[in-house]
Amino acid sequence: xxxxxxxxxxxxxxxxxxxxxxxxxxxxxxxxxxxxxxxxxxxxxxxxxxxxxxxxxxxxxxxxxxxxxxxxxxxxxxxxxxxxxxxxxxxxxxxxxxxxxxxxxxxxxxxxxxxxxxxxxxxxxxxxxxxxxxxxxxxxxxxxxxxxxxxxxxxxxxxxxxxxxxxxxxxxxxxxxxxxxxxxxxxxxxxxxxxxxxxxxxxxxxxxxxxxxxxxxxxxxxxxxxxxxxxxxxxxxxxxxxxxxxxxx
Numbered sequence: 255x256x257x258x259x260x261x262x263x264x265x266x267x268x269x270x271x272x273x274x275x276x277x278x279x280x281x282x283x284x285x286x287x288x289x290x291x292x293x294x295x296x297x298x299x300x301x302x303x304x305x306x307x308x309x310x311x312x313x314x315x316x317x318x319x320x321x322x323x324x325x326x327x328x329x330x331x332x333x334x335x336x337x338x339x340x341x342x343x344x345x346x347x348x349x350x351x352x353x354x355x356x357x358x359x360x361x362x363x364x365x366x367x368x369x370x371x372x373x374x375x376x377x378x379x380x381x382x383x384x385x386x387x388x389x390x391x392x393x394x395x396x397x398x399x400x401x402x403x404x405x406x407x408x409x410x411x412x413x414x415x416x417x418x419x420x421x422x423x424x425x426x427x428x429x430x431x432x433x434x435x436x437x438x439x440x441x442x443x444x445x446x447x448x449x450x451x452x453x454x455x456x457x458x459x460x461x462x463x464x465x466x467x468x469x470x471x472x473x474x475x476x477x478x479x480x481x482x483x484x485x486x487x488x489x490x491x492x493x494x495x496x497x498x499x500x501x502x503x
Contacts, residue, residue, distance in 0.1 A: 288395075288489075289374070289391075290485065290486050291374065291391060292483065292484045293390065293397075293483045294342075296323065296341050296480065297337060298367075302322055305342055306359050307359070308359040308462055310354075311353075311354040313350050314349075315347040320344075320345055321344050322342075323342065324479060325340055325341075326340070327434075330434065330436070341481035342479065342480040344480070345476065347476060352473075353466060354473060355465060355466045356476075357463065359386045360386050362381070363379065363385060363387050368389075371389070374392060386461070386462075389457050390457050390458040390487065393447045393487060393488045394457075394487045395487060396440045396485065397460075398438035398439070398483070401429060401437050401481075402478070402479035403431040403478065404476075404477045406467070406472075408430075408465045408466060408467050408468070408478070409425070409468075410428070411425055411463070411464040411466070412464075413462045413463075414459065414460055417446070417447075426438075434479075460483075
């Protein structure tokens with residue numbers, strides 16, 4: 255899956271700093287390099303069949319449930335027009351009302367499909383178990399995704415996994431609005447992204463979207479569209495004498 259990188263320039267109130275290439279800042283205490291890589295732009299021609307439906311409520315109507323690459327994209331997305339031709343469409347339905355839910359899972363991770371995103375990692379992210387996830391480079395500050403609502407009263411959650419295997423749900427808000435809207439959420443500080451042992455950087459993984467209906471929302475059908483999910487992240491990695499030795503023997 256192709257990734258798009260947007261460099262974010264931030265003005266920091268530091269006592270001393272030097273500017274290098276529009277992305278790196280140095281102070282007497284810390285160096286940061288803020289980037290905004292796209293985790294998924296949903297422009298891949300092979301999108302159909304990669305993103306799939308995960309767990310659902312037992313009363314789901316699978317005859318009307320599907321995930322599909324769909325023509326269209328938000329007008330406000332700051333990328334060239336040829337890079338917002340398609341988005342990810344999701345439709346589903348349930349036989350009865352209630353707290354109905356559906357999960358949307360990303361493709362099985364393969365580093366070759368994320369060549370630009372992979373450039374941020376010193377060591378390739380392994381996936382011997384064939385898991386579905388997208389690795390998040392650096393120390394993630396926030397995550398955002400464009401969502402086209404259709405007025406349905408569903409709640410939208412983004413689920414992340416840390417290096418210990420613990421999973422966290424980020425509440426992105428209600429979807430009862432018309433048209434495209436950019437939904438964002440800061441990453442809570444209680445989610446670990448590093449430790450004192452080498453290698454210290456422990457990137458998060460995006461593992462799924464979860465949609466949960468209000469109990470009195472109509473059950474027979476639901477449509478939603480996603481586009482251009484990205485993160486704001488600090489990708490600076492401090493180099494130390496000896497980090498070329500891999501502790502894998």
